[in-house]
Amino acid sequence: MDVPTTLNGYELIYKKPSTLTEKPFHYCPGCGHSVVHRLLMEVVEEMGIQEQTVGVAPVGCSVFAYDYMDIDMQEAAHGRATAVATGIKRILPDKFVFSYQGDGDLAAIGTAETIHAVNRGENILMIFINNAIYGMTGGQMAPTTLLNQVTSTSPYGRNKEAMGYPIKITELLAQLPGAYYVSRHAVYTVNAVRKLKKAIEKSFAYQKLNRGTCFIEVVSNCPSGWKMTPVESNKWLEANMFPQYPLGDIKIPKD
Amino acid sequence: MDVPTTLNGYELIYKKPSTLTEKPFHYCPGCGHSVVHRLLMEVVEEMGIQEQTVGVAPVGCSVFAYDYMDIDMQEAAHGRATAVATGIKRILPDKFVFSYQGDGDLAAIGTAETIHAVNRGENILMIFINNAIYGMTGGQMAPTTLLNQVTSTSPYGRNKEAMGYPIKITELLAQLPGAYYVSRHAVYTVNAVRKLKKAIEKSFAYQKLNRGTCFIEVVSNCPSGWKMTPVESNKWLEANMFPQYPLGDIKIPKD
Amino acid sequence: MEQEKTTNNEARLMKGNEALAEAAIRADIDAYFGYPITPQSEVLEYFTNEMPKRHGIVLQAESEVAAINMIYGAAGAGGRVMTSSSSPGISLMQEGISYIASAQLPCLIVNVNRGGPGLGTIQPSQGDYFQATKGGGHGDYHLIVLAPSSVQEMADFVFDAIRLAEKYRNPAMILADGALGQMMEKVVLPQEGSLPKVSKPWATVGKPASRKRNIITSLFIEPEKMEVINLGLQEKYKQIQSEVRYEEIALDDADIALVAFGLSARICQKVVDLGREKGIKVGLLRPITLYPFPKSALNKIADKVNFMLVVEMNAGQMVEDVSLAANGKCPVYFKGRMGGMIPSPEEVFAELMSIIEKQSVTQD
Amino acid sequence: MEQEKTTNNEARLMKGNEALAEAAIRADIDAYFGYPITPQSEVLEYFTNEMPKRHGIVLQAESEVAAINMIYGAAGAGGRVMTSSSSPGISLMQEGISYIASAQLPCLIVNVNRGGPGLGTIQPSQGDYFQATKGGGHGDYHLIVLAPSSVQEMADFVFDAIRLAEKYRNPAMILADGALGQMMEKVVLPQEGSLPKVSKPWATVGKPASRKRNIITSLFIEPEKMEVINLGLQEKYKQIQSEVRYEEIALDDADIALVAFGLSARICQKVVDLGREKGIKVGLLRPITLYPFPKSALNKIADKVNFMLVVEMNAGQMVEDVSLAANGKCPVYFKGRMGGMIPSPEEVFAELMSIIEKQSVTQD
Amino acid sequence: MEKAHEIIFAGFGGQGVLSMGQTISYAAMIENKEISWMPSYGPEMRGGTANCIVIVSSSRISSPIISRFDSAIVLNQPSLDKFEHEVKEGGLLIYEESTIINTPKRKDIEVIGIPANEEAQLLGKKQVANMIIVGAFLAKRPIVKIENILVALKKVLPERHHHLIPLNEEALMLGQRLIKEKVVA
Amino acid sequence: MEKAHEIIFAGFGGQGVLSMGQTISYAAMIENKEISWMPSYGPEMRGGTANCIVIVSSSRISSPIISRFDSAIVLNQPSLDKFEHEVKEGGLLIYEESTIINTPKRKDIEVIGIPANEEAQLLGKKQVANMIIVGAFLAKRPIVKIENILVALKKVLPERHHHLIPLNEEALMLGQRLIKEKVVA
């Protein structure tokens, strides 16, 4: 969509990045997925690396990420985005490769692929959207679901005896020597969005230098799965998710 | 095999535990696997829990563990021993359940099952034999293979750029709240063997109290895979494995 | 819809997935292990809602690979257990299924088939017929495969599948499709407690002094032994042939036989009606067990009819088994829709008419 | 044995697994991803030895599941790539294979078949025929399947398989067995560089301004679209039929046709000799491509012979395809060994004789 | 009634289209009819439209997924655009008037617009708009008895909403009346 | 020679049974014969016995895995116990004498014991016992030429062991002599 660069003498100062396609997002109202999509594409646009970037979409709500990002992309099997990204990166070592995954994808079915890609220090950016739930399939418990959180498969709340604990996969991954930059973010405020964008920029810069795996967790919402309005969901996020998943850098380069 | 209880007036003070079968071990000379088998069975004998114990053998050199341990056992698919053990324990919550796995099994193909079993705090004992190599299939690189170590699939030494780092899975697992007792051992000396036996005893005691997952790593040798004599392999173990995998408790109960 | 608490014989309106899950609880399963996937997540959800109030264990596994191996462990420990998934998830279970078949562990696996290959679509399909009946995993093994065609059968076949699985120490599969899982129909549920537990002396429950240890394994490193295991399996599969089940509709005087299972069979029933209205003598054979396959029944029908038309929601899979059964005695045609599409009675009927025309042309 | 450095046409003595790997390097593969498993670990080992000295990438994956998905990524990125495994590992790849087939990515998958089901044995088997040819994964798809029967063919078929895979944008499989992988025979390796790279305009290599973005996916959530994808696949499979390959031995005047692939076919060749020595007119058809299957060749032979005897190292799998091809025109018998056992020429011959006897009795 | 009646209910998620279908299905079950209720499912539901197909029949029902309907009940524009063309000749199309800008064009079917949203607002509860439509529909096609709809409502509504049953009853009756008035008018 | 010759080589891992077979296979290849060499494989090799089956033929070879042999060459007791019974009538059985306690019983085959270990010790290198046996075997069954064995050795031995080729040659010749002496004796 072409937008006019001036309007009644006013100058255009924000528009949709050209690296996003025309297609409107299919995400639920207020869902964080699309904010992260946009930021990725803003960075790709600003760094001028559209030609050099290949992305990997997961199975999860963001399965159609390739419908929105105007770059070459692959859609991976559930949990295997980092294996797919590894395949791509090994063939195209000079390209920028990122994977994009939800918590079910990355931290449940894909746990082995996640850990070993980071352990190999694959030179890729992994984006991890942690919304503490399986969005796509209708709100089931995720490995990151909080204790006592109600989901469609923990209808009486997640109970640690039978279902285990919310997993802090990001902290685990940060321990692996292959992890170069590990950081946890959110998109619930303007400031948070800005910080996340910086983190993405850094990650691509590190990737260019072949420094190893960059891993960004985005603690996000799922208004539909949580059965809240978007505004409520962001409040719940602050009150409940951040204590378990505190924002900030978890591992930063020593050099 | 019945052994006489006295010999020329001398008293019998050590014999094979009755909980091991007659079958001689198929392991290579000097291999640590069978020591651990024996210790497990000594503990089972001494605690009198042969009737209440169900073990799970992996795919790896110890795939035939059930030929030696005189208890009910299941042989799991490669990497899935803890999933199998979970299935057993959930059906038989009052029985003692242990899984027994090599490094390829537990820390490569089985990474997801390992992490999630511990994360659920499954009330089982996991025995992890880390010999830094795939023994059964002929000495290929394992996730725990040391940097620069030569194996049949790292013939020029493990190189971190292409193959990643030796993974300290035990340290990772210890971070999970479901892990109750995590300890690293070896069987290269009399003392080490004695300590390991204590750790196994403790683990079964904790299991009785439903405390969560007990995890024991045994840093072991693979004379065949390492292409050394057993005596050399134990020296190499001390010199090379322990710096990367230091012995000792990693997580002990707070109470 | 609010959960009804009736456990009696009253008719209820239920989704296929829910009817299946409720039937499993009534069939006294000890444990369900599964992982969400459309169009069958309601099965897991139903269990997580009900099990805590009733009896038995439910565990959401970290993946389908984990789930099927939990089934292995739990079935080996003597539990009456089940899992369910849909096509991609069932593919991930293939190694585990082969192990379970080899170790001869009774259990129930439900595949609510969606359109493939790949991630495909979530709409109903019968594209996993080969995988279910020929063994998608490695080696020579068979599942007992039941194909429901109504919500009522989604419930009933749980009992049948478990009964057969335990009788033969063999994994059984219910192969349904997304529509059967999602749709609501009237269903009268089987009685709770009407499926008695059987003794499992081979299970690993802890070895008392009184018996030798029990071992659950599928490893027989010497090929001579592994062949003996295989011969045993083949012998069992021969016995299982006696459990074949199928439904015949209007076949007595039929010149034409439709062959279809599951949802396709419902569509074909309408085709039979359409045909009969027009004076065409068409009947329907509906295999209820896909394995064992009603081979000899079809072989007999092949003697009597001018041709068979196999209708499937795939590119032509069961049609091979039908052809094998007919063994050249009559032509076997195929009509299929793929990737989540369902053929309409009208298009099947049109296909039927065009074959009749072609045939009469050839006969002239 | 010390690695030989000759890259010319000299005959060499090599293990099947090594010949296959060396051929792949000469076929200019860009990357190999795999995981050790007997009896094919030598493939990975050969690559880890050679790749650093030659060209291309080798990566030991954390599992077969990871390996096949790395293949997906790498093939999608335009690489000429392969993986190899043996039965249980191939079962784990079924989801990934279905994805690759659906996304239409060319690649080579090697299954050095061992005895199943389950962990089974590591000895040679043909028990994965169904899995390879009917699709062990979900949905309607086919691999192109080549079955070597010598170390020479282990090498040659790498070239053929890659050529076909790239021509049709379809995964190809080499289905060998443990014996072919482990044995040494004389082999003349194909020339390095004799398989030119093809252009892959659909690959995801970074989107230049000059074209629309490339997407590798197997998801088409609307069934109407997914059906179109499926129709496209089916159309392709039809075209692939033209690539059928088989070997005919002494069939011209044969009264009896043996049908066997891979190692079994070698054994049957001996049976042909044994038969001919005794004046029995027996011939052999060896399918080289298992998919596409030489259906019409077999159909023609069925017109001429008294019966067919299918010999496999399994419980009877290809025999179904042979029966479908014969379509009732002649009886089709089966002789198989299972779980890692190999039939001897003598026992096959004995089976043949007993069928002849039975037949002549029936004819009386 | 005919041997089978095939209906599509379609609208935005949240407008209660699935429960409209369930209510009628339940009532039909009480009347010992064969029924099948088939929802659209999967991610396309998300934020977008939802629909369900209900088939009520006196004999065994073949496919639960069909593409031509005896009646279509649509609560929003996208659904109208999609399903208007899939009503069988001579069939019935009922739509919620206030959300529709481009009204139906077909002449070979009976088309009825109901201002259900407004009427529901007047009744004091937006959520009962769907029951007004059900009432209207059943006035045109009495495939089940109204009293059985009331029984069905008890099954379909979660316990915590049972206090709304009288309101729903009112809505149903209002729907019936609206049709009768239209017919008279 | 016959059309095909089928041999099993068996002993403990480390006695060089696999390379005995490989050497003969290589030599046969040089002579443009068809050959197949099939090792036992898998974990049962571990610490236990190893064996390989070699088939040398003038025409295409069918199964590489067979269970009856023209010749068996066994280097330890378990292998003798196992394979004595699998030599075809009229076939040849050669065994290493010093490791065998229970000597072969069969009368319908030719049985030859060779004190290869002792002789190798005398040559100064235990490892060449296997080549003494190969020499002896070829003296009885000249299925390939000795000079081609020497060529083959270069291929089979890793480069770092090439200095041992003269010693292996000596061992081969010794083996041949041992047979001739036996025959004379």
Add this chain to the structure above:
Amino acid sequence: MIKGTVIIDRDICKGCELCIVACPQESLGLSKQININGYRFAELVQDNCTGCVNCAIVCPDVAITVYRQPKSALKKAV
């Protein structure tokens, strides 16, 4: 204060209200109408937009385009 304005694509907006919360000026509100997808969409309810871009930054659906008085204009105004 710099003046700005936003253009909100009413058919793309899903009425999540995140921009409304993010706007420091309380310039935005939900319309009474629904759009083609059934959502009430966001719209300017006050003429006090400063073009701070906050709304656009948090808008998940990139429905908002932001314009601002040029700096030069500002200077003139001041």
Add this chain to the structure above:
Amino acid sequence: MIKGTVIIDRDICKGCELCIVACPQESLGLSKQININGYRFAELVQDNCTGCVNCAIVCPDVAITVYRQPKSALKKAV
């Protein structure tokens, strides 16, 4: 010092020598003979075993059974 002795199952022993290294008395050594599996096996080479059980504790193949002079005997001896 207490006296002890060991019985080593020569057919089960694989000659790994771990017992030899573990024995504080240097009582053990490898035989010159090989057993049925081709291994040289461990045997007592000195008569100074104290029955400390060290060898048995490290023996991977549980080939060693250990006997010891009874405490009573010791007392008498001292």
